[in-house]
């Protein structure tokens with residue numbers, strides 16, 4: 203069933219997802235099928251050289267760079283007049299017909315949940331913390347931490363971030379959750395026999411509390427290459443004012459949020475020039491950030507499937523997974539839930555965006571309200 207078919211009102215319960223059997227959900231790829239870095243180095247696939255860059259393709263990237271992560275609604279209002287602001291409001295409200303607010307649709311969501319067990323998957327930046335200029339300052343508020351702790355005490359909850367797992371844990375500081383860093387390429391989850399017997403290689407380890415856990419790192423072979431490319435990229439953009447590197451362990455971020463627009467093209471050219479020598483790595487684009495990562499068949503969607511399996515929630519039709527995220531990489535997770543017709547995504551956005559999510563929330567403040575409502579509903583219904 204197309205979840206959007208016929209949807210014309212933010213609050214009509216008839217248009218909620220119909221959930222199918224979860225049997226087909228668990229299809230994550232074993233790491234044994236991933237290309238090894240050595241194999242990739244022998245391929246002939248090349249990213250165009252700077253100077254020889256296909257102008258159309260470069261222009262496409264530049265458009266993306268300009269459009270990425272428009273500033274928050276309040277800031278938009280600072281630079282447009284009242285009529286334009288009204289137009290933006292109208293566009294947003296029209297868009298919400300297709301992506302109803304998870305707050306105004308809350309009753310419909312809990313009707314759908316019924317007696318099912320909820321499983322929550324949360325992105326970090328732009329979802330649990332507001333987007334800020336300096337990535338080091340993307341702190342989570344104490345109120346948000348309390349809301350996340352509360353839901354995590356009631357539902358299995360995981361954070362799936364593009365950041366390194368350690369860094370996202372440093373921000374969140376909650377032991378009650380499961381963490382997947384580097385866009386799902388670094389997962390710390392509970393020990394599950396089935397995960398091992400499915401041929402997925404996990405390392406047994408202990409968490410900061412000494413509890414036994416499984417570490418799943420499908421891109422571990424790429425670590426030397428990632429650290430090499432991190433240094434090269436750092437060298438290549440060091441003279442560009444405002445460009446900032448971030449080491450996310452199995453991926454690298456090149457931030458351009460604080461770069462002058464006139465220099466965007468330079469950032470793009472420098473990054474693609476370095477990547478020309480690394481056909482095993484691919485470039486994706488987030489909110490004013492380039493993300494460089496291994497070409498392996500793994501993403502946040504696969505991480506959701508993996509965690510559902512690890513948490514023992516995959517075999518049950520009685521589970522409703524909800525994924526909340528704001529960025530392009532979260533779309534992989536939205537798509538997995540949509541395709542399995544099992545749960546749904548909630549897109550966090552204050553501007554209209556095409557998405558595979560089913561619902562929307564405007565910003566992290568609304569995410570917090572949603573989490574609080576979920577916790578209150580669960581407590582009062584048990």
Ligand SMILES: O=P(O)(O)OC[C@H]1O[C@H](O[C@H]2O[C@H](CO)[C@@H](O)[C@H](O)[C@H]2O)[C@H](O)[C@@H](O)[C@@H]1O
Pocket residue numbers: 325326327328332333334335336337338340362363364365448450455457459488489490491493529531
């Ligand atoms: O999957 P996520 O947890 O959303 O991580 C994606 C990227 O998030 C961070 O960058 C974004 O947030 C920064 C802080 O608000 C902001 O300065 C930056 O412009 C955004 O792109 C993180 O710093 C990146 O490494 C992640 O790839």
